[in-house]
Amino acid sequence: MAPPIVILTGAGISQESGIATFRDADGLWARHRIEDVATPEAFARNPDLVQRFYNARRAQLLDPAIQPNAAHLALARLEAAWPAPVLLVTQNIDGLHARAGSRNLIPMHGELQKARCLGCEGVVDWQQDITPQSACPACGAVGRLRPHVVWFGEMPLQMERIQAALYECGLFISIGTSGQVYPAAGMVREVRGQARCVELNLEETEGTALFHEAHHGPATQIVPAFVERLIASCG
Numbered sequence: 001m002a003p004p005i006v007i008l009t010g011a012g013i014s015q016e017s018g019i020a021t022f023r024d025a026d027g028l029w030a031r032h033r034i035e036d037v038a039t040p041e042a043f044a045r046n047p048d049l050v051q052r053f054y055n056a057r058r059a060q061l062l063d064p065a066i067q068p069n070a071a072h073l074a075l076a077r078l079e080a081a082w083p084a085p086v087l088l089v090t091q092n093i094d095g096l097h098a099r100a101g102s103r104n105l106i107p108m109h110g111e112l113q114k115a116r117c118l119g120c121e122g123v124v125d126w127q128q129d130i131t132p133q134s135a136c137p138a139c140g141a142v143g144r145l146r147p148h149v150v151w152f153g154e155m156p157l158q159m160e161r162i163q164a165a166l167y168e169c170g171l172f173i174s175i176g177t178s179g180q181v182y183p184a185a186g187m188v189r190e191v192r193g194q195a196r197c198v199e200l201n202l203e204e205t206e207g208t209a210l211f212h213e214a215h216h217g218p219a220t221q222i223v224p225a226f227v228e229r230l231i232a233s234c235g
Contacts (some may be wrong), residue, residue, distance in 0.1 A: 005171025012176025076101035
C-alpha cells in the first residue's frame with residue numbers, strides 16, 4: 001500500500017533554475033546581513049532597504065529564463081501519479097513549484113510574488129516593486145504593503161496543517177535544503193521513527209545521518225530518477 005508522502009524542499013531545488021541560494025559561499029546572505037533585510041526589526045528600522053532587497057528578488061522572477069526545472073516537474077508528476085496524499089512543503093518563496101504544476105503545496109516561508117497589507121492583513125498577488133506609494137488593492141491603504149515572506153523571528157505559515165501531514169506520513173523526502181533553518185530542519189527528527197526518510201541533496205549535510213537513505217547530486221538528475229523509481233515501485 002502506497003504511504004502518504006511529505007516532501008520538504010529548499011533553495012537547492014531551484015538553484016539550477018537560476019535562483020540564487022541563500023547559504024552558499026556566494027549566496028545572498030554572503031552579500032546581505034540577515035539583520036539588515038530579513039527581520040521585522042530591519043523592516044521597522046529601514047523599510048526602504050528591505051523593500052529594495054525583495055524588489056530585486058521579485059524582479060528576477062520575471063526573467064523569462066527563470067523556469068521550473070526537471071526536479072520541480074518531477075515532484076508535480078509524483079503528486080499526480082501517487083495513489084496516496086502527497087504534500088509538498090517548500091521553504092522557497094520563488095513560486096516555481098506552483099508553476100511546475102504542484103497543487104497540494106504549502107509555501108511555509110511565504111511567496112515573493114505576493115504582498116501583505118499591514119493594515120487589513122490582506123494578501124494579494126503582486127509582481128511589481130513595492131514602494132511607499134503602493135496602495136493595498138483590498139483596503140486602499142497607502143504605504144502599508146510588505147513582502148509576503150516569513151522573516152527570521154516570525155512563525156512559518158500553515159504549521160498546523162504541516163504537523164498533521166507529518167503525523168500521517170509514511171515517507172518523508174527532503175530535497176535541496178541545508179537543514180539549518182527551524183522548524184523545517186527538525187522535521188526529519190519528528191518523523192524518522194514512523195516514516196522512511198530520504199535525503200536528496202547536492203552533497204551531504206549536517207543532518208544526512210538522520211535519514212534512512214540519501215542520494216547526492218544535482219537536483220535535476222537525482223530527483224526525477226528517484227521519482228520514477230518511486231512511481232514504478234507502486235505500479
